[in-house]
Amino acid sequence: MTASAGVTNMKRFEYCEPSTVDEAVLLLSRFGSKGNIFAGGTDLLVEMREHIRRPDHVINIKKVRGLDQLAFDERAGLRCGALVTMRTIETSPVVREHYRSLASAAQELGSVQVRNRATLGGNVCRASPSADTLPPLIADQASAVLQGPEGTRLVALEDFFTGPGRTVLGGNEVLTEFRIPAPPPGTAKVYIKHGRRKAMELATVGVAVTVTIADGTFRHVRIVLGAVAPTPIRTHRAEGLLLGRAASRDLIDAAAAAAMDDARPITDVRASADYRRAMVGVLTKRALLDAIGATR
Numbered sequence: 001m002t003a004s005a006g007v008t009n010m011k012r013f014e015y016c017e018p019s020t021v022d023e024a025v026l027l028l029s030r031f032g033s034k035g036n037i038f039a040g041g042t043d044l045l046v047e048m049r050e051h052i053r054r055p056d057h058v059i060n061i062k063k064v065r066g067l068d069q070l071a072f073d074e075r076a077g078l079r080c081g082a083l084v085t086m087r088t089i090e091t092s093p094v095v096r097e098h099y100r101s102l103a104s105a106a107q108e109l110g111s112v113q114v115r116n117r118a119t120l121g122g123n124v125c126r127a128s129p130s131a132d133t134l135p136p137l138i139a140d141q142a143s144a145v146l147q148g149p150e151g152t153r154l155v156a157l158e159d160f161f162t163g164p165g166r167t168v169l170g171g172n173e174v175l176t177e178f179r180i181p182a183p184p185p186g187t188a189k190v191y192i193k194h195g196r197r198k199a200m201e202l203a204t205v206g207v208a209v210t211v212t213i214a215d216g217t218f219r220h221v222r223i224v225l226g227a228v229a230p231t232p233i234r235t236h237r238a239e240g241l242l243l244g245r246a247a248s249r250d251l252i253d254a255a256a257a258a259a260m261d262d263a264r265p266i267t268d269v270r271a272s273a274d275y276r277r278a279m280v281g282v283l284t285k286r287a288l289l290d291a292i293g294a295t296r
């Protein structure tokens with residue numbers, strides 16, 4: 001562990017570099033709300049410069065060994081360390097093959113410079129309603145391993161987010177790893193991000209779809225909407241309409257309409273609530289049609 005002075009323009013802080021998760025947990029427990037984990041820093045540093053956050057202690061976990069590992073097993077699925085960067089995810093052959101929507105989300109995030117630093121753990125723990133990787137992770141039934149003073153617990157990402165910037169992560173817990181089940185045969189995954197610009201833009205609406213189709217029938221469906229509620233949300237009405245039924249144009253239209261009903265968008269600087277709701281319909285339909293096409 002080392003300590004150094006802060007940076008100009010920011011409140012001074014103590015800088016720590018734990019080399020194990022246990023040590024990071026110990027520091028978090030000691031510092032309480034005055035300590036902050038630092039992974040890639042692409043959210044935290046911006047917030048510190050803008051004085052949105054003013055931690056007394058910054059705990060850089062980049063030197064914790066093992067948190068940047070990515071491993072895939074045909075049966076167990078993907079294990080992805082919290083420090084795996086967006087650039088690694090977007091370029092990983094196994095992620096591109098088995099978790100295509102997650103690879104697309106990573107590829108659409110910020111610029112290549114940002115993606116070289118930004119971590120999956122940071123994107124999830126920041127819990128922005130418009131964060132790109134959250135819809136595909138929830139659509140893929142991902143869970144997060146959280147380590148605290150009492151040991152580890154596994155939390156489904158569907159239950160992880162409680163509001164904008166808020167999660168069930170305890171103040172003395174570190175998110176160490178994601179586990180994502182292996183997709184069964186006949187599965188297709190699509191993520192569509194909609195923004196005003198093509199690059200360096202946060203999502204106005206994001207839609208992730210994971211479907212498994214066998215004999216022309218939906219056997220498994222998850223549709224997750226981003227940026228249209230305080231947290232990413234599943235559209236249970238749309239999923240319920242599709243499950244167990246044969247794919248048809250009318251059914252896809254009905255599912256897109258149901259997704260619009262489930263969205264709870266707000267009006268802000270990026271778009272009006274009405275526009276966002278309309279785009280949920282357009283993108284849900286498009287994502288479903290893409291996914292159906294990909295399973296053929």
Ligand SMILES: Cc1cc2nc3c(=O)[nH]c(=O)nc-3n(C[C@H](O)[C@H](O)[C@H](O)COP(=O)(O)OP(=O)(O)OC[C@H]3O[C@@H](n4cnc5c(N)ncnc54)[C@H](O)[C@@H]3O)c2cc1C
Pocket residue numbers: 036037038039040041042043044045046082083108109110111114117118119120121122123124125126130131132133169173174175176200201202203
């Ligand atoms: C120019 C720019 C463009 C961007 N574009 C996008 C975009 O298009 N889409 C998008 O979704 N995001 C975007 N972002 C936001 C950001 O890059 C991502 O959210 C990124 O994934 C955050 O990861 P990080 O490792 O940098 O997190 P950090 O900034 O290090 O941390 C973010 C938060 O998570 C906590 N944290 C991080 N890791 C852990 C952990 N393992 N355990 C517990 N807590 C942890 C930190 O304490 C902090 O509160 C952009 C940012 C910038 C600066």
